[in-house]
Amino acid sequence: MNLTQLRAFDAVAREGSFTRAAERLSISQPAVTTHIRTMEERYEVSLFRRGSRGVELTDVGVDLAEISTRIFALETEASELLSATKNLTRGTLRIAAGSPYFIVPVLAAFQGKFPEVHVGLNIGNSQKVTADLLTEKVDLALQTGWEENSLVEAIPFHTHRVVVFCQREHPWAIKNKQCLRLEELISEKMIWREPQSITRQVFENACKEADVQITPVMEVTSRETLLEVVAAGLGLGIVSSHELPSDQRIHVMEVEDAELETTEYLLTLKRRRDLRVVKEFHKVAEVFHD
Amino acid sequence: MNLTQLRAFDAVAREGSFTRAAERLSISQPAVTTHIRTMEERYEVSLFRRGSRGVELTDVGVDLAEISTRIFALETEASELLSATKNLTRGTLRIAAGSPYFIVPVLAAFQGKFPEVHVGLNIGNSQKVTADLLTEKVDLALQTGWEENSLVEAIPFHTHRVVVFCQREHPWAIKNKQCLRLEELISEKMIWREPQSITRQVFENACKEADVQITPVMEVTSRETLLEVVAAGLGLGIVSSHELPSDQRIHVMEVEDAELETTEYLLTLKRRRDLRVVKEFHKVAEVFHD
DNA sequence: CCCTCTTATAATTAAAAATTATGAGTATTT
DNA sequence: AAATACTCATAATTTTTAATTATAAGAGGG
Numbered sequence: 001m002n003l004t005q006l007r008a009f010d011a012v013a014r015e016g017s018f019t020r021a022a023e024r025l026s027i028s029q030p031a032v033t034t035h036i037r038t039m040e041e042r043y044e045v046s047l048f049r050r051g052s053r054g055v056e057l058t059d060v061g062v063d064l065a066e067i068s069t070r071i072f073a074l075e076t077e078a079s080e081l082l083s084a085t086k087n088l089t090r091g092t093l094r095i096a097a098g099s100p101y102f103i104v105p106v107l108a109a110f111q112g113k114f115p116e117v118h119v120g121l122n123i124g125n126s127q128k129v130t131a132d133l134l135t136e137k138v139d140l141a142l143q144t145g146w147e148e149n150s151l152v153e154a155i156p157f158h159t160h161r162v163v164v165f166c167q168r169e170h171p172w173a174i175k176n177k178q179c180l181r182l183e184e185l186i187s188e189k190m191i192w193r194e195p196q197s198i199t200r201q202v203f204e205n206a207c208k209e210a211d212v213q214i215t216p217v218m219e220v221t222s223r224e225t226l227l228e229v230v231a232a233g234l235g236l237g238i239v240s241s242h243e244l245p246s247d248q249r250i251h252v253m254e255v256e257d258a259e260l261e262t263t264e265y266l267l268t269l270k271r272r273r274d275l276r277v278v279k280e281f282h283k284v285a286e287v288f289h290d
Numbered sequence: 291m292n293l294t295q296l297r298a299f300d301a302v303a304r305e306g307s308f309t310r311a312a313e314r315l316s317i318s319q320p321a322v323t324t325h326i327r328t329m330e331e332r333y334e335v336s337l338f339r340r341g342s343r344g345v346e347l348t349d350v351g352v353d354l355a356e357i358s359t360r361i362f363a364l365e366t367e368a369s370e371l372l373s374a375t376k377n378l379t380r381g382t383l384r385i386a387a388g389s390p391y392f393i394v395p396v397l398a399a400f401q402g403k404f405p406e407v408h409v410g411l412n413i414g415n416s417q418k419v420t421a422d423l424l425t426e427k428v429d430l431a432l433q434t435g436w437e438e439n440s441l442v443e444a445i446p447f448h449t450h451r452v453v454v455f456c457q458r459e460h461p462w463a464i465k466n467k468q469c470l471r472l473e474e475l476i477s478e479k480m481i482w483r484e485p486q487s488i489t490r491q492v493f494e495n496a497c498k499e500a501d502v503q504i505t506p507v508m509e510v511t512s513r514e515t516l517l518e519v520v521a522a523g524l525g526l527g528i529v530s531s532h533e534l535p536s537d538q539r540i541h542v543m544e545v546e547d548a549e550l551e552t553t554e555y556l557l558t559l560k561r562r563r564d565l566r567v568v569k570e571f572h573k574v575a576e577v578f579h580d
Numbered sequence: 581c582c583c584t585c586t587t588a589t590a591a592t593t594a595a596a597a598a599t600t601a602t603g604a605g606t607a608t609t610t
Numbered sequence: 611a612a613a614t615a616c617t618c619a620t621a622a623t624t625t626t627t628a629a630t631t632a633t634a635a636g637a638g639g640g
Contacts, residue, residue: 001369003293004628018587031629033588043372052586052637060371067368071361078357079291082333085350091335092349136339151605276334294597308618321598323619342606342617 001039003071008035009047010068013061017054086276093277094120094138096129099223099243102158102264103142110284117277126196133267139278141267144240145198153273154265155282158290160242162199162260165252167233173251181257182212189235191226192216198262203238206258291329293361298325299337300358303351304425307344314425367565374566383567384410384428386419389513389533392448392554393432400574407567416486423557429568431557434488434530443563444555445572448580450532452489452550455542457523463541471547472502479525481516482506488552493528496548 011021012032022029040047047064048055057065084090093110097103100123107119122132126143133141133152146154164180166173172180193200207214217235220226223243230237231249240262244252266285272278301311302322312319330337337354338345347355383400387393390413397409412422416433423431423442436444454470456463462470483490497504507525510516513533520527521539530552534542556575562568 001372002627003297003365006365006368007293019585027628028630029587030589030631034628037588039372045372050587054586063371064368067364067371071364071368074357074361074364075293075296078296078354078361081350081353081357082291082329082335085335086333135341271340272336274331274334275336279334292596309616317597318599319618320600320620324597327619340618344617 001042005035005039006068007072008032009039009061009064010072012036012048012055013057013065013068016056088114088276088280089116091116091277092118092120093140093281094122095140095142095281096122096124096132096138097142098126098129098144099123101243101245106285106288109287110281113284114280126198133269136269136272139268139272139275140281142264143267144262144264145201146265146267151270153268153270155268156263156290157266157285157288158242158264159261160240160264161254162202162238162262163241163244163252163254164236164238165230165244165250166236167231168249168251169233170236170251172253176251177253179254179256182207182210182214182255185214185236186212189217190214191218191220191229191235191237193223193226194219194221199238199240199243202260202262206255206260210258291332295325295329296358297362298322299329299351299354300362302326302338302345303347303355303358306346314427363562366562370565370567382408382410383430383571384412385430385432385571386412386414386422386428387432388416388419388434389413391533391535396571396575396578399577400571403574404567404570416488423559426559426562429558429562429565430571432554433557434552434554435491436555436557441560443558443560445558446553446580447556447575448532448554448578449551450530450554451544452492452528452552453531453534453542453544454526454528455520455534455540456526457521458539458541459523460526460541462543466541467543469544469546472497472500472504472545475504475526476502479507480504481508481510481519481525481527483513483516484509484511489528489530489533492550492552496545496550500548 008021008025008031011024012018015021015024018032018036019029022032025032036047045060046058047061049058081090095103095107100121103121107121111117111119120138122128122138124132126145129141129143130146132138134149142157146152164185192203195201218229220229223239226237226239227245227247227250229235231247241252242264244250266282268278268282273282298311298315298321301314302308305311305314308322308326309319312322315322326337335350336348337351339348385393385397390411393411397411401407401409410428412418412428414422416435419431419433420436422428424439432447436442454475482493485491508519510519513529516527516529517535517537517540519525521537531542532554534540556572558568558572563572
């Protein structure tokens with residue numbers, strides 16, 4: 001017995017007729033006959049009593065129909081589950097990002113459009129974001145900078161300036177200084193992120209090119225810590241302009257003599273980009289592109 | 291989605307591997323890949339996360355597996371119903387067990403009653419036995435100890451004492467010693483099974499409770515090896531009393547100052563316990579209960 | 581007794597599912 | 611670090627299964 005035969009059996013059992021079962025299944029009547037006959041011969045049982053006015057289940061047939069009915073109900077359930085996932089009336093979208101500031105509005109828009117899709121967001125450092133993407137723990141990743149990888153498709157998403165910020169009580173803040181030159185920072189206490197930070201790398205490269213030597217007084221391992229340390233007046237920090245939460249305690253300045261830019265990429269695993277959720281997310285995200 | 295594809299999906303879900311799923315279905319691995327890919331493309335969903343060491347279900351995959359499992363359990367039921375229509379004159383019963391000694395007489399009785407049912411017996415370590423049961427490679431399993439699992443029904447089958455045995459030429463054997471105390475073993479060379487062995491665990495616990503420290507001189511990985519090693523006079527072994535084949539070369543002793551017992555359970559997947567063969571086996575097995 | 585409604589049979593075609601052979605990626609081993 | 615071994619993916623091809631059409635055969639009802 002295979003499930004194609006059982007489906008024919010199930011149709012005949014419901015319709016009480018080979019001919020109508022064939023119509024229900026949109027196949028020809030001989031096909032139905034063959035399926036039933038094959039089953040009956042294979043197990044040497046009689047499933048239907050043939051009458052001149054249709055057919056009737058035997059005892060074994062009744063028992064079998066009880067099972068087959070459940071099987072095809074479950075089949076419908078399975079197919080509906082997949083359809084619902086396809087139509088995004090269910091399902092999950094997982095995203096990893098280096099910081100929340102940038103991705104959250106996009107996710108909000110996505111949720112507005114597909115309220116029934118569950119969204120998961122992993123915030124972590126860039127190593128973790130990359131790992132999450134490559135191990136398919138997430139469908140998409142939003143990250144500043146990335147390493148060339150044949151499995152990943154990268155779309156430049158946003159470019160933003162790297163800015164310097166200080167405490168509100170700092171002299172520069174008091175005189176409302178808007179711009180500064182790199183060399184002015186030599187005499188300032190600076191607080192940096194860890195060496196892996198893309199923002200830091202961009203800044204360090206700019207210093208090298210401008211031949212300005214700056215050494216930090218402190219290194220911290222997260223953006224949140226940096227903000228708190230700068231707000232406490234321990235020194236000046238650098239940060240991507242879009243990653244800075246509005247905070248009354250700090251003052252922001254541009255660097256006028258260096259090209260300080262970071263680019264945020266939207267990363268997708270090539271083998272997952274054809275998924276419905278992923279394609280729809282890209283559509284939503286397009287609106288937020290630079 | 292059709293049921294052939296779903297069957298492939300179900301097999302992969304159970305086995306966690308395309309390759310092993312293909313083996314289970316006795317088809318080639320590319321056939322499995324094609325079925326899964328067709329489903330994933332048709333519904334634009336991802337059912338498995340591909341890793342280098344097998345695959346893992348996605349969220350949708352988990353939901354789908356829940357349905358597919360039920361479908362194929364019902365299919366088995368249907369096929370069983372048809373086969374069993376003539377009083378178990380055909381069909382297959384598959385059993386896994388940790389050792390043959392205990393199950394063979396039961397199987398013999400079953401065969402006597404249903405000579406036309408083909409019986410398959412898998413002997414393996416407890417990990418393999420559990421895996422066979424959970425992946426439905428077998429209908430039933432007989433095993434010493436087990437982990438609580440909502441899918442499995444466990445019936446205590448037999449409780450037996452753990453005994454110590456030595457070579458016929460050993461001094462204790464020569465003076466026909468019948469009992470011993472744990473501490474007497476301290477000065478003896480002992481040979482143990484691997485740490486996963488339930489017998490060993492029971493023995494180790496007893497030693498701990500009695501505050502007797504025993505260290506083995508050798509570890510072996512199977513009961514057969516243990517028997518040979520002990521028979522060769524390399525040391526003393528421990529074994530469940532019922533798992534000991536009659537062998538002229540060895541001498542058996544009880545431990546009098548410790549409660550050394552293991553319990554053999556008859557395990558049945560709840561999903562399969564209503565199958566005719568399974569129910570009939572239970573009836574036969576009852577006679578052999580303690 | 582023929583007309584109509586049923587299921588059965590046979591020959592053929594179409595479709596699906598399988599195979600073999602090979603590739604590409606990733607851990608593990610030496 | 612190169613070789614190995616083990617994953618799943620892809621492509622071309624063959625085999626198997628399921629369907630088709632055309633027709634037969636049986637069983638009432640007019």
